[in-house]
Amino acid sequence: MDFSELENDNTGRCRLNSPVPLVCLKEACVLGVDEAGRGPVLGPMVYAICYCPLSHLADLEALKVADSKTLSESERNRLFAKMEEDRDFVGWALDVLSPNLISTSMLGRVKYNLNSLSHDTATALIQYALDQGVKVSQVFVDTVGMPETYQKRLQQCFPGIKVTVKAKADSLYSVVSAASICAKVARDQAVRNWRFVERLQDFDADYGSGYPNDPKTKAWLKKHVEPVFGFPQFVRFSWRTAMAILEKEAEDVVWEDLTVGDQESAGRITSYFLNEGPRTHLRVPHRYFVERGLESATTL
């Protein structure tokens, strides 16, 4: 896979795809959707689709693709290479969502949670296949969240296609297994070749699996905390593990969209009953100054 675009700028998202096999433009196809790297606190999440004509489904099954989690890295790479050899009837496309995109989405003014991000990415990939002219007749999806609501949503988006959303679809349908292999191979490659945006000092690449419960990953996070900036962008700031470490080891940050009103009045209810002296008759500055955030400086 050619990741040069991602290596150039890994702060957003990046799409990669195979050429569309000619046969997929003519014959009815099955399409599988799966993801890799949803859980880790480090690195990107990858969404992949894989498709082939119904008439070639047996050929895909003959490759003995299986759920990528049950395969070793070398087996996954071997299977992906086989799929590349079968490019006359197997096509794929994938979206790499950078950890920075995940953090900024989940920590936005309007929260955009990981499930919605996942659903929208999957929907966009299916639409992408359709836009390329792939004759999709059936879609199989490994579920994220409740399968029923997800299926209903996708079915509404693609009324002409039979949509099946299931838990463990990656081990039930070979076309989803194939998608899971594409996603996992891409995620591994993206992590391995990750270019840190920051110029880190004393950097150690031994961050373990990237999963929050891996002691190695946790130790790596603790080691790479920067008191002001927190972590490098390789880390998903929106993960509870990352937040907990920042809370302890980094400086506090107060954002302008945080409601400070509560803090201001809390604990000062007594001010209604007690004469606290000058505090109770403050002279409010003119609106001109308030609107411009100007205050008289009493100290620097």
Next chain:
Amino acid sequence: MESRDETMMEKHRVHLRPITLRDAAPATLHLLPCEVLASRPAPVGRFFTPAIRQGPDGLEVSFRGRSLRGEEVAVPPGLVGYVMVTEEKLIGKQDFLGDSENNYQEEEREPVAAPEPLERDFDRFIGATATFSRFTLWGLETIPGPDAKVRGALTWPSLAAVIHAQVPED
């Protein structure tokens, strides 16, 4: 507001060290839409600057996992930006002594009449550590735009000059 200042905190007389204005080196500044509850050096050049991208609608970066959009703001003509720091050390010995032992340049001394004697805990010195003629203003997820508070604040000096100017008799 004066009344509040007097009652709520110690009153200080602040003196500027004019020589620092001349020596201040230019600095790159970023104004973020958040407050970091600490005052300490930060590796801006290693963590922040390399992450800035030119997006379709202005500069893009993220801080602590939150998306920022930024734009350059120029200091209005006729004004200069300085980063000012209060001297940690309270009044030094030399500040009490007469001219003979004053190591500072001529303009260091108050030009107007005879300066009042300095008092410990009352007089403070500030000096410039850096100068700037522009800075990058960052907004949370959106470009701060023309209505940004700080843009309004920058109009105050010219308004202040006008309203404090001498009005002709007739």
